[in-house]
Amino acid sequence: MVIYRDEYRLYDFGPHHPFSPVRLEMLVSLLKALGVWREPLAPGEATREDVLSVHSERLVKRVEAASRGERVPDLEHYGLATGDTPVFPGMDRAARILVGGTLEGARRILAGERRVLQLGGGLHHAQYDRASGFCVYNDLSVAIRHLTRAGLRVAYLDIDVHHGDGVQWIHYEEKEVLTLSLHESGRYLFPGTGHVHEIGRGEGLGRKLNLPLEPFTEDESYLEVFEALVPWALGAFRPDVLVVQAGADAHHQDPLADLLLTTRAYERIFRLILEYADAYTGGRVLITLGGGYSLDAAVRVWALLYHTVHGLPLPGALPEGWLRAWEARLGKPLTPTLHDPEAPYPEIPRRREIEKRNRLTLERLMELLRTHLIH
Amino acid sequence: MLVQDVMRFPVVTVEPGVTLEEAYRLLLQKGIRHLPVVEEGRLVGIITDRDIRLATSRLNPKGACPECAPVAEVMTKEVVTAHPLDPVEEAARVMRERKIGSLPVLEDGALVGIVTGIDLLDALLKLTGVTEPSGRLEVRLPDRVGELARLTGFLAGRGINIHSLLSYPEDGDRVRAVVRVNTLETHLLAEGLRQEGFEVLWPPKKPW
Numbered sequence: 001m002v003i004y005r006d007e008y009r010l011y012d013f014g015p016h017h018p019f020s021p022v023r024l025e026m027l028v029s030l031l032k033a034l035g036v037w038r039e040p041l042a043p044g045e046a047t048r049e050d051v052l053s054v055h056s057e058r059l060v061k062r063v064e065a066a067s068r069g070e071r072v073p074d075l076e077h078y079g080l081a082t083g084d085t086p087v088f089p090g091m092d093r094a095a096r097i098l099v100g101g102t103l104e105g106a107r108r109i110l111a112g113e114r115r116v117l118q119l120g121g122g123l124h125h126a127q128y129d130r131a132s133g134f135c136v137y138n139d140l141s142v143a144i145r146h147l148t149r150a151g152l153r154v155a156y157l158d159i160d161v162h163h164g165d166g167v168q169w170i171h172y173e174e175k176e177v178l179t180l181s182l183h184e185s186g187r188y189l190f191p192g193t194g195h196v197h198e199i200g201r202g203e204g205l206g207r208k209l210n211l212p213l214e215p216f217t218e219d220e221s222y223l224e225v226f227e228a229l230v231p232w233a234l235g236a237f238r239p240d241v242l243v244v245q246a247g248a249d250a251h252h253q254d255p256l257a258d259l260l261l262t263t264r265a266y267e268r269i270f271r272l273i274l275e276y277a278d279a280y281t282g283g284r285v286l287i288t289l290g291g292g293y294s295l296d297a298a299v300r301v302w303a304l305l306y307h308t309v310h311g312l313p314l315p316g317a318l319p320e321g322w323l324r325a326w327e328a329r330l331g332k333p334l335t336p337t338l339h340d341p342e343a344p345y346p347e348i349p350r351r352r353e354i355e356k357r358n359r360l361t362l363e364r365l366m367e368l369l370r371t372h373l374i375h
Numbered sequence: 376m377l378v379q380d381v382m383r384f385p386v387v388t389v390e391p392g393v394t395l396e397e398a399y400r401l402l403l404q405k406g407i408r409h410l411p412v413v414e415e416g417r418l419v420g421i422i423t424d425r426d427i428r429l430a431t432s433r434l435n436p437k438g439a440c441p442e443c444a445p446v447a448e449v450m451t452k453e454v455v456t457a458h459p460l461d462p463v464e465e466a467a468r469v470m471r472e473r474k475i476g477s478l479p480v481l482e483d484g485a486l487v488g489i490v491t492g493i494d495l496l497d498a499l500l501k502l503t504g505v506t507e508p509s510g511r512l513e514v515r516l517p518d519r520v521g522e523l524a525r526l527t528g529f530l531a532g533r534g535i536n537i538h539s540l541l542s543y544p545e546d547g548d549r550v551r552a553v554v555r556v557n558t559l560e561t562h563l564l565a566e567g568l569r570q571e572g573f574e575v576l577w578p579p580k581k582p583w
């Protein structure tokens with residue numbers, strides 16, 4: 001099942017901002033041009049109460065005031081009106097529409113649906129008391145809380161190139177939520193967190209997992225650690241449902257980060273996620289989008305995701321008419337095939353060293369977890 | 376950042392007549408390692424868990440009796456102290472040079488706090504800005520007037536808030552600046568800085 005409505009595109013920080021609604025417009029038009037678009041379920045907006053299930057009243061009040069165009073002096077303390085997360089008229093509603101989509105996904109899962117793809121959301125940086133990194137409200141946490149309040153154990157998997165800090169901190173002390181984030185190391189990259197030593201606190205101890213990867217990590221190394229860690233953690237935690245933030249910014253074309261995944265790795269990751277869901281959660285999986293700032297790459301990665309979720313055969317070449325139209329509109333050439341070309345970037349000289357360090361990070365994480373086992 | 380911003384208070388203290396055993400229990404119970412010794416409101420010494428363990432070890436031929444020896448027998452009497460208005464780096468320097476793990480903080484002769492190595496690590500974390508969601512830029516600058524201003528001016532021009540800015544001298548005539556910035560877009564910033572002629576060490580240029 002796919003959840004989407006055109007109003008997702010109201011979440012718009014302006015024409016020069018990387019978190020662009022054009023990504024969704026391009027994606028939907030591509031799926032239509034490929035003839036695979038099925039009418040999605042249009043969600044309602046999340047209510048203020050829904051948002052307050054994970055955010056502070058004082059943050060929500062400020063978002064509302066800023067949305068109405070009121071002058072609020074302390075917005076920056078709440079992560080708003082910054083270069084990354086500027087305010088715009090109607091921001092509160094636009095954010096609640098995205099939250100509504102992911103929340104609807106959670107409701108559908110509770111109603112018996114298995115695979116739900118939410119073509120939006122994934123605002124994993126938003127924290128209890130603070131907007132951050134393009135994220136106003138945390139749709140993922142609202143959905144997760146809805147699921148745990150219904151008595152489900154939730155495993156959250158975050159493959160966005162940035163650490164899923166907002167979701168992690170919101171559920172940091174909860175025993176019914178496993179968070180698992182693979183990301184480029186926060187030593188330099190935003191938001192600076194996601195160290196292996198962040199493993200939860202109190203009842204959440206041993207249930208928050210982070211695998212920070214070296215810059216310039218490539219397909220093979222990523223898949224190696226992914227396949228070692230994810231099924232192991234899911235097997236130990238035994239969740240009822242898997243929630244996935246499928247950011248596409250670990251792709252090698254992404255302008256904001258340095259992981260070097262190709263579409264081939266993404267195809268494998270998506271297939272594995274569905275396999276893991278079948279093996280560990282009775283097939284129940286809710287997938288959202290997330291970061292992804294190369295239009296060319298993000299749209300192809302998410303088209304791949306759409307096809308994989310529906311079990312559709314993958315197209316080779318992209319529709320000619322669609323390519324021409326978007327190349328004209330963007331004023332630059334686009335990759336003409338769904339997959340990246342073979343060897344799309346030059347060889348990385350430090351490859352072996354990077355693989356070794358990623359393996360070592362995985363070992364350190366698993367070593368730590370042996371003493372705080374996650375059952 | 377001053378000592379008063381990072382020191383702990385109130386301070387757990389003992390009197391000189393308390394036995395080593397009692398003092399050790401107190402350390403365990405409070406989860407601390409340093410006990411200032413106070414007599415009639417005056418600081419007269421300091422004792423650590425290590426002092427007690429060394430003094431009472433059965434490997435120590437002149438070992439003290441834990442149940443009967445008073446703290447006064449084992450404590451360090453010449454205590455190095457700090458003032459609440461001392462800069463934290465000065466406290467760090469004294470602790471490093473004297474190889475000690477804590478500084479009782481005195482104001483007008485009264486014990487008002489204590490600073491330990493852990494508190495200084497907290498101070499370091501705060502100074503580096505890692506407690507805020509941020510990205511990190513590392514830039515090498517010529518060691519001369521106006522270079523840092525050029526860097527911060529560039530960031531201000533892009534509307535970027537700086538969470539923290541550390542700079543330290545490199546060999547000879549250069550300075551390394553480490554900036555934590557409130558943005559996901561450190562790559563685009565780095566590119567812009569390079570175009571302006573800055574030597575950006577991180578994030579690295581992708582090799583294509």
Ligand SMILES: [Zn+2]
Binds near residue numbers: 160161247249290292
């Ligand atoms: Zn991201």
